[in-house]
Amino acid sequence: MKPFILLDPGHGGVINGNYQTPGKRSPLWSDGSQLFEGEFNRAITQGISQALTLCGIENKIIVPELEDISLQTRVRRANHLVTQYPDHQC
Secondary structure (H helix, E strand, O other): OEEEEEEOOOOOOEEOOEEOOOOOEOOOOOOOOOOEHHHHHHHHHHHHHHHHHHOOOEEEEOOOOOOOOOHHHHHHHHHHHHHHOOOEEO
């Protein structure tokens, strides 16, 4: 079986300057900046996806949109994708 990796960045990103997930952020730093967990996770997820693709490993980001998608919906998406790739080991 070929590997198939499902990637889930978790929390929402930033849309029009508004972070989509309540909480899930760093305190304000001395320069006034702040790290948003969902935005950081998306950058890491994109990098992992690109690296896997370069290595010939099929993968799918189950939450490509920036909205905060519920865990229940993310699990449903992952379970659905597993059925779409029967020749792969998830």
